[in-house]
Amino acid sequence: MRVKKSAVLLLCAALLPLSGCSRAEAALPYAHEIEDTVLMGALGVDLKEGAPGRVAVTVSSGGRSGAGDSPGQSPVVLSAQAETVSAACAEMQTFGSDFVFFGDVEHVLVGEEQALTGVMSLLGHMARDPELRLEARLWVIKDGRAGDILFDAASDGGAPDRLTALETDAELAASPAPRTAREVLSDLLDNGCALLPALERRPARTGDGAEGEYTVAGAGYAILRNGALAGWTGEEGALGADLLTGDAPGRILEFAAPSLAQTALRLTEVKTELTPSFTDGVLAGLAVTCRIEAQVAELRGADGLSEEGRIWLEERLAQTGEAAIHTALDLAQTLDADYLHLGRKAALAAPWRKAELETQWKAGFAALPISLTVTGQVARM
């Protein structure tokens, strides 16, 4: 009986090639010794300079400390050019004996030129590639190239660490929030536009804490429309976007007035309400009400905050918020890109009007009259 079973098993094994798995390496996963592997942590995609249609892909690993007596390893930065991202990545495997592993890429940087051309092919590659993950954070480089940032950071511990630090800072200081490739892809497919955090390569100044000549800093948001870069929010527009999306708590706003000391306010809560209005079943306008709550984080040159000073701060807070939201809304209407998901929020506010909103929103958003009311409240000390 056992002989028969073994014979059947052998026969099945012999028939395996008929299933199409004739080559063992095609059927089984590839083995790589981990110590001969370079774990890439950041990937940058740019248009190749002087060669339209070709992409320049730069990848960078993080630096690592050695275990015991063994020395650590400096960050490895590789760059390759090809017609597609996948071809460039494949070419990097030929650069040395080590296996270049993209499964640990946590940050993907897109240069401005590449972003203007479009990011859909990159996102598609990330979705299909067995190693790259859509959970990687996506950044757009304003006025610069992703490769430059990766090469600059190599002398300062590696780009992955720097970008992770930026991500953590963004969570702590409520600066433009990082987005995963999955979120961006989902927004682009659902909404046709998406908001992406922008980075800027600036010359390092004394006191920046950077070791190299350049440093990387947040630069508001990039707005993608139809898969390509459509505009930048700037700092004021970024604040407005954060106020409308509810990501602003934690931000520090500074105010100075001749009668008051220098004051820093920390936003504690932002509550935004959207109310669509209809006339004869036609979308006629949108009322945006925003209430910003803050507390004093720091007072310089004064012992305490007077009631008059508090009221003045509340007014300034409301004015600042209103200006920021105006900028963000104007940008959205100018670009005809509802990157703030106002339509979805309006439908949530008036669910009985959902069907009308869905049909009229896209056509009417660019010219939709929007009224804005912003109030500020500063907690007593």
Place this chain on the structure above:
Amino acid sequence: MGFFGRKKVEVPPHPRREPRIDLPLTVESVRQVFADCVDFSEREAALGGDPDKLVTLCYISGMVKMERASDYVLRPLAQDTVLSGCGMAQAMERIRKGALYNLGVEKRATMDEAVFDMIGGNCILFFPGEKEVLSFNVGTEEKRSISDPENEPPLKGPRDSFVESVRTNTSLLRRRVRTPDLRIRELLVGRQTVTPVDIVWIEGITNPETVRAVERRVAEIDIDALIATGNLEEYIADDIHTAFPTLAYTERPDRFSAGVVEGRVGLLIDGLPLGWLLPGTLSQFFKTPQDKSQGWMAASALMVLRYLCMLITLFLPAVYIAAVTFHLEMLPTELALSIIAAKQDVPFTTVFEVLLMLVAFEIIQEAGLRLPSSIGQTVSILGGLVVGSAAVEARIVSPAVLIVVAVAGIAGYTMPSQDFAGALRIWRFGLAALASLAGMFGAAIGALLLICHLASLESFGVAYLTPFAANDGEQVEGHAVIRQPLPSVKLRETALKTQNRRNQR
């Protein structure tokens, strides 16, 4: 040696002689049987002191208790004057009916009976001219005293354990299971050892089919010696082509008693301080006697921990190989970087490293087991700590592999059954080898094979994976992974097919 293996050799027949000693039942025959046996002794005694009426007492020194033979057999034999007035047949009948004080006396009519009685510690009284003899139970009771169980230490429960005497073991069982429905049937196994094997069960609870099956399989054992546990286990197990034990054993009478009361059939063997419980199912090998002594929540947590440890000991080396060699994406970046840093300058591949360390672990464990406990501990310390840390410092193995193998090994020690832990160790090698060929795909294939293999096993008609894979379609009573509070477990296991399923009001 042929190309396809060894050539088959004709096995000569091994007929059993019946009767085994084909001689008349006389003193001369006994002398002939025990020729060249220095421990064979005989003594003549005069009935009631009459020198014309001599009887012969035969026994084996060391097997009988001398005081008993002297006080309860020889003394009344010589002092009872009535016996001198009787004929041999009358004297024999009078002695059998109580003229001698000894508790146990039987008539024997064949040499086989008489000889095996002598070997068992009886003394045989020959009456000249008579065809039958009297056999007196005057065996010595020298045996190891009941001590704490060494392999199943009790935390909260009785502290006795089985000993090598089967009769002592049955008494330990009787003291716990006082029902008159407890049945103990004895069979003799082994042509040369003639070892008593006791089958125990409770009439009215245990499935009679299981009892008959156990009895039949034990009766069919025709071997020279029943000395080691394998002499029994490998002959009565349903499938011996498996590393997994299909018979559960214990050295604790309380656990044995609980099993018998649960509806299982027990086996006790003279000379082995263990008791077997049949049928054996997978969940049985995760249970400890403490489970019912602790609160049900704590017991459940520990049970879950044991199952978790089973998965760790089985799959951790395989998953490590798969993750590090094939699927780096499984590892968080920081962990991968730590492993890379630790593996720098190590000359071996990850697969070789893991297999090497697994083998080294087995060697250290085996060396520790074979040596006296004090030296064994030294070997463990030397092997585990000194050699391990030296190997890491010398960059022969990476610390990560050392940790993985040590964690897998320690997790294996949580298994209450050493046999089961041994099976897991064997499969651990197989899974690691499969993972080294095809990563997680290989490990998954290995896991599939393991499940199929376990599902194919049976023990006395009960599926080995009971109650996970088969419980005759009924809800599990009691605990498989989670132990329910005992008052709510009102039925015995369905798979045991007990006659009376209810176990409490």
